[in-house]
Amino acid sequence: MIKIYGPKQSSASRCMWLLEEAGIEYENVNVDMGKGEHKSPEYMALNPNGKVPTLVDGDFVLWESVAIMNYLVEKYAPQFGGATVEERALVNQWSLWSVIHLYHPFSTLFLQKWRNTPDSEATIAAHEELPKWLGILNAALEGKEFLVAGRFTVADLTAASVVARAEFVGVDLTIYPALHAWLTAVMARPALVKLQA
Numbered sequence: 001m002i003k004i005y006g007p008k009q010s011s012a013s014r015c016m017w018l019l020e021e022a023g024i025e026y027e028n029v030n031v032d033m034g035k036g037e038h039k040s041p042e043y044m045a046l047n048p049n050g051k052v053p054t055l056v057d058g059d060f061v062l063w064e065s066v067a068i069m070n071y072l073v074e075k076y077a078p079q080f081g082g083a084t085v086e087e088r089a090l091v092n093q094w095s096l097w098s099v100i101h102l103y104h105p106f107s108t109l110f111l112q113k114w115r116n117t118p119d120s121e122a123t124i125a126a127h128e129e130l131p132k133w134l135g136i137l138n139a140a141l142e143g144k145e146f147l148v149a150g151r152f153t154v155a156d157l158t159a160a161s162v163v164a165r166a167e168f169v170g171v172d173l174t175i176y177p178a179l180h181a182w183l184t185a186v187m188a189r190p191a192l193v194k195l196q197a
């Protein structure tokens with residue numbers, strides 16, 4: 001059975017969300033990050049970055065959440081990828097953009113929130129950076145239900161899994177109407193509701 005290492009509250013969640021969408025059985029292996037288990041020699045043997053998620057599928061080991069989702073789509077769930085080379089490229093574009101650009105300020109705000117340092121330079125810089133990325137996402141969603149191919153793909157899943165932190169870190173998304181409407185709809189998907197239960 002496919003194993004996903006990492007807690008539901010981490011980047012591992014996007015891989016599990018996809019598996020739930022596809023109705024694929026998997027095991028979520030607990031990695032207690034509070035106890036530093038992601039830095040243990042056993043875990044680092046699977047993922048030398050000491051980060052979650054990691055996928056184990058039989059003898060095959062893979063890390064980096066976008067690579068994991070691309071693998072799952074190609075092998076088990078093509079309905080959540082693009083149907084053409086161009087669609088697949090666009091799905092990959094949004095997935096990579098989400099974890100590279102969008103994720104960065106959100107993860108900063110997330111950490112700063114835990115550290116309770118709302119006035120730190122890093123917090124202020126993240127708040128200054130975010131409108132650029134959120135504006136790009138909002139513009140891409142204007143007049144559209146989904147990012148690519150007119151249907152829900154891992155592009156939506158990956159972007160939503162990052163933006164979902166907005167309320168928690170004090171970012172108001174209502175000023176981005178298209179983004180806000182899209183996120184509200186995507187977050188209500190039964191597979192995600194089941195995962196979060």
Ligand SMILES: N[C@@H](CCC(=O)N[C@@H](CS)C(=O)NCC(=O)O)C(=O)O
Nearest residue numbers: 010011050051052053064065066099
């Ligand atoms: N680019 C990686 C990022 C993974 C990542 O940063 N994971 C965080 C949890 S959301 C982590 O393991 N942090 C622990 C650390 O950096 O020590 C991916 O998308 O898989």
